[in-house]
Amino acid sequence: MGTNTRWYGAIALGALIAVAAATGICTAGAARDREDRTTAVTRPAARFGAASPRATDEEAGTPACWAGVEELEAPGLSLAHFRDVVAPLLASGDPLVRAYLEERLTELVGADQGRALELLGWVKDAADEPLVALALAALEQSEAVQAPDVAAALLALGQDDAISSDRRALVIAALETQHRLSPAAAGDLAALAVDPGSGDAGWMAARTLGRVMHEDFQRTGTVAPYLDRLVDIGQNAAAPNVRVAALEMPMVAEVLLDRRSARRQAAILTADPDPLVRELAAHNLSLAADKDRVLSVYARAFDAESDLCVRWALFRFAARAVGARALPVMARMAERDRRFGDLYQQFADIYASGVVDFERVWLSLPSDDPFACLAREEEDS
Amino acid sequence: MKSTYVLWAATAASILVLSVDADAHYVRAPLNGKVTATKYYSSGAFHGAVDIAGGTCGSTGVNTAMEGTLWWSVTIRTTYKVCYGNGDWHHNEVKHTFSSGWAFRQYHFNKSGYSYSRSCDRCTIGTLGGTGLATGPHAHLQYDKYGTKNTTWWWVSKGQYVYTTQRIGYTP
Amino acid sequence: MKSAPGIASLALAMLALSAAASGGGSAVSVRRVDCSLPALVARARSGSGSAAYRHYLAAQLRELAATWPEQELIDLFDAESDPELVELLGAALAGASDRELDASGLHAVANRAEEDPDPALRAAAVRALRRTTALENTQDLYTCLVQDPSPEVRQEAATNLVEDNRLIYSGHDGPAADAAVAAAVATDDPEIAAQIVAGISTEAVSAPSASGLVGLLGSGEPRLRAAAAGALGGVPASERDAARAALLELFDRDTDLEVREAIVEAVVRLDFAGARPLLARLRVADPRLAGEIDAWTAALALGLQEWSLIVREKQRLTAKQ
Numbered sequence: 001m002g003t004n005t006r007w008y009g010a011i012a013l014g015a016l017i018a019v020a021a022a023t024g025i026c027t028a029g030a031a032r033d034r035e036d037r038t039t040a041v042t043r044p045a046a047r048f049g050a051a052s053p054r055a056t057d058e059e060a061g062t063p064a065c066w067a068g069v070e071e072l073e074a075p076g077l078s079l080a081h082f083r084d085v086v087a088p089l090l091a092s093g094d095p096l097v098r099a100y101l102e103e104r105l106t107e108l109v110g111a112d113q114g115r116a117l118e119l120l121g122w123v124k125d126a127a128d129e130p131l132v133a134l135a136l137a138a139l140e141q142s143e144a145v146q147a148p149d150v151a152a153a154l155l156a157l158g159q160d161d162a163i164s165s166d167r168r169a170l171v172i173a174a175l176e177t178q179h180r181l182s183p184a185a186a187g188d189l190a191a192l193a194v195d196p197g198s199g200d201a202g203w204m205a206a207r208t209l210g211r212v213m214h215e216d217f218q219r220t221g222t223v224a225p226y227l228d229r230l231v232d233i234g235q236n237a238a239a240p241n242v243r244v245a246a247l248e249m250p251m252v253a254e255v256l257l258d259r260r261s262a263r264r265q266a267a268i269l270t271a272d273p274d275p276l277v278r279e280l281a282a283h284n285l286s287l288a289a290d291k292d293r294v295l296s297v298y299a300r301a302f303d304a305e306s307d308l309c310v311r312w313a314l315f316r317f318a319a320r321a322v323g324a325r326a327l328p329v330m331a332r333m334a335e336r337d338r339r340f341g342d343l344y345q346q347f348a349d350i351y352a353s354g355v356v357d358f359e360r361v362w363l364s365l366p367s368d369d370p371f372a373c374l375a376r377e378e379e380d381s
Numbered sequence: 382m383k384s385t386y387v388l389w390a391a392t393a394a395s396i397l398v399l400s401v402d403a404d405a406h407y408v409r410a411p412l413n414g415k416v417t418a419t420k421y422y423s424s425g426a427f428h429g430a431v432d433i434a435g436g437t438c439g440s441t442g443v444n445t446a447m448e449g450t451l452w453w454s455v456t457i458r459t460t461y462k463v464c465y466g467n468g469d470w471h472h473n474e475v476k477h478t479f480s481s482g483w484a485f486r487q488y489h490f491n492k493s494g495y496s497y498s499r500s501c502d503r504c505t506i507g508t509l510g511g512t513g514l515a516t517g518p519h520a521h522l523q524y525d526k527y528g529t530k531n532t533t534w535w536w537v538s539k540g541q542y543v544y545t546t547q548r549i550g551y552t553p
Numbered sequence: 554m555k556s557a558p559g560i561a562s563l564a565l566a567m568l569a570l571s572a573a574a575s576g577g578g579s580a581v582s583v584r585r586v587d588c589s590l591p592a593l594v595a596r597a598r599s600g601s602g603s604a605a606y607r608h609y610l611a612a613q614l615r616e617l618a619a620t621w622p623e624q625e626l627i628d629l630f631d632a633e634s635d636p637e638l639v640e641l642l643g644a645a646l647a648g649a650s651d652r653e654l655d656a657s658g659l660h661a662v663a664n665r666a667e668e669d670p671d672p673a674l675r676a677a678a679v680r681a682l683r684r685t686t687a688l689e690n691t692q693d694l695y696t697c698l699v700q701d702p703s704p705e706v707r708q709e710a711a712t713n714l715v716e717d718n719r720l721i722y723s724g725h726d727g728p729a730a731d732a733a734v735a736a737a738v739a740t741d742d743p744e745i746a747a748q749i750v751a752g753i754s755t756e757a758v759s760a761p762s763a764s765g766l767v768g769l770l771g772s773g774e775p776r777l778r779a780a781a782a783g784a785l786g787g788v789p790a791s792e793r794d795a796a797r798a799a800l801l802e803l804f805d806r807d808t809d810l811e812v813r814e815a816i817v818e819a820v821v822r823l824d825f826a827g828a829r830p831l832l833a834r835l836r837v838a839d840p841r842l843a844g845e846i847d848a849w850t851a852a853l854a855l856g857l858q859e860w861s862l863i864v865r866e867k868q869r870l871t872a873k874q
Contacts, residue, residue, distance in 0.1 A: 065613065068583035073602050088583055095548050096612045103605035207533050221869055241420055245533055251526055254862060276427045283529045291856045316528065323858045354790035356825045358858040360756060362482055363725065368528055372469050375488060375513060450651045450685055452722045479723045481861055500686040500721055502651040
């Protein structure tokens with residue numbers, strides 16, 4: 001991961017300022033003397049360098065234009081009329097008009113709980129999947145979704161077995177912008193996630209719990225109620241993808257683990273049969289509050305671990321957990337597994353150079369994937 | 382298996398959200414083709430990314446996938462055309478590094494005249510290829526934090542046909 | 554002189570709007586039509602529509618610009634005198650450049666940003682360059698723009714530098730950060746300089762840029778001194794010792810509280826937990842800093858190894874008090 005070396009315009013700072021002062025390199029203001037605006041703009045190609053080859057049309061993609069879309073800008077537009085107009089637009093797959101429809105529908109709902117519940121009516125009744133998806137996406141971004149009645153209606157619909165799992169998943173996802181979840185609501189989502197029959201709705205429930213945790217954490221610092229449930233799901237869900245999703249979410253929110261949460265993650269690290277899950281636990285543990293304890297957990301786990309990529313996770317996250325203080329433990333890891341010898345030296349050299357921030361340590365490594373753990377591929381069909 | 386619309390709507394954030402979140406980007410298909418793998422391979426082994434195959438090895442262009450102008454760092458490990466893999470450590474890679482250890486990366490393309498580091502918005506960085514550990518020509522798209530894959534950013538499913546004009550996910 | 558709006562386009566739009574205003578009635582069929590650049594521009598010029606619609610128009614212009622004859626778009630842009638349309642068309646041109654690796658459109662916008670006699674139009678052109686490859690394709694443009702006689706132009710240029718560094722390069726690019734520091738040093742506007750250096754990541758700046766930041770510590774404006782101090786806290790490890798020395802030297806002679814608080818933050822950032830002894834000395838030297846230093850000390854006690862997390866927890870601890 002070397003440094004950038006391009007930029008024909010890169011000039012030493014001192015020389016730049018001196019040249020600017022001496023030669024009047026800035027022409028800003030000179031054009032004010034010109035009266036004819038149409039000739040005011042010049043394009044001295046040499047000043048800005050040569051052009052590069054153009055991509056083909058296939059590579060550029062083909063956006064569309066639509067006559068009649070202004071219909072949706074009418075003042076006082078009802079949701080029913082909106083629904084009448086949008087079907088061909090949704091069917092087209094045009095991503096720009098789709099984004100417009102979502103934003104426009106969000107505007108139309110605003111903070112109006114009645115309109116929000118009207119959209120939920122579409123979700124229950126409509127056969128048109130794109131319309132349902134649009135309605136829920138708009139609802140998710142609206143102010144009205146924060147109203148308790150609307151959130152409760154969404155949650156109830158998300159647990160309604162009469163609706164397909166796919167559609168229930170969309171409904172659950174509309175809760176991701178909630179500022180917080182009540183304990184009861186969080187419990188319902190957790191139960192849905194571990195339910196072996198929940199399908200896509202269960203996966204979405206795990207992700208939604210994690211995303212609301214992030215929201216609540218950013219606003220209030222609250223994390224524990226969600227974290228416990230996510231770990232429960234990580235340990236107990238039948239579907240592997242649900243377990244992985246639940247354990248990924250703390251990584252996104254960068255939550256600090258208290259002792260209890262750290263103990264649970266450590267248990268996963270040492271006991272889960274899935275190396276990916278163990279890797280996630282190693283990642284999450286790097287933000288545990290008790291640094292000494294987590295360092296010893298990493299050291300013991302490394303000795304017992306057979307998977308190279310999990311060992312790499314333990315190695316690098318020891319540094320993330322405690323910084324240069326991890327070097328002695330990392331040295332022992334390198335003695336245990338000689339494949340980590342060069343890596344240890346890289347980390348030691350970086351810390352010796354004065355880098356303290358783990359993000360910069362990471363960026364300073366010659367490779368962020370020394371064992372091709374990220375580049376592993378097995379098959380393509 | 383996740384249906385298209387489940388994930389498309391469920392993962393999409395509106396412009397309102399994207400406008401305030403610096404690292405949030407929609408992801409487009411980097412070429413027209415079929416999704417051949419997502420979280421797990423057919424064997425059940427973990428993959429944790431999106432693979433898309435289509436077009437002609439060595440000639441179909443592969444774009445950087447994220448919407449919006451970003452600096453893309455290109456690493457070329459194989460300079461000749463490869464379609465069916467040439468072993469570990471030989472994959473060509475393009476990557477954008479965000480803050481806090483997040484990175485979006487694409488693997489396996491063949492080197493072309495466009496394969497150099499620069500800022501751009503959905504520009505061509507090579508041709509469809511199978512450099513590195515690959516059994517066929519495809520584009521691999523991945524989002525990770527400090528080397529740990531994140532699997533909640535996409536909304537496409539295996540077997541789905543996707544286009545360069547199509548959004549296939551977003552990174553929050 | 555503004556170009557006349559398309560009468561047919563407006564009439565169609567008005568018919569559609571009046572039909573829809575009834576809130577129901579017969580279904581209207583939307584249909585796919587050929588994209589017309591003049592029609593899109595006319596719609597944008599009308600100024601009507603919701604925020605969502607205006608975003609949509611801007612996105613359409615940006616996407617479609619990559620497929621239209623570039624000279625047609627450049628001619629439209631050059632002839633335009635409405636700032637909002639200058640910005641829209643300029644963003645479309647610059648965006649097309651970023652998509653197609655050809656900087657011609659970008660250059661047209663950059664020229665206008667520098668040379669248009671009307672400061673409002675120069676500012677609009679600068680906004681159009683935001684989050685594009687302008688910073689690396691226009692050499693010293695921003696050094697010039699921050700010296701523009703118009704405060705609005707200078708402000709837009711500063712915003713571009715900060716946002717481009719953060720959003721295109723995620724703070725990791727040396728030349729982008731150096732260009733920003735160069736602009737901050739070049740401008741005579743201390744507020745602009747302060748915004749720039751406070752808003753960028755200095756993790757990848759060069760040694761000359763680090764020196765430039767040290768030079769800004771001598772500014773007569775406390776806000777700029779504070780911003781420069783904060784920026785020095787983020788310099789690469791190779792510049793750490795020189796940065797620390799300059800910060801402590803400033804602390805000895807500068808009694809402004811905002812400046813001293815910025816120095817404290819920078820000292821923490823340079824050394825993390827290693828800064829604790831120095832923090833203790835600074836606390837004694839200026840009791841006004843006690844609360845701030847205690848908050849940093851408490852955050853450091855968590856043992857976090859990333860600046861973003863240390864700051865986050867420090868802010869959380871401070872908010873609780």
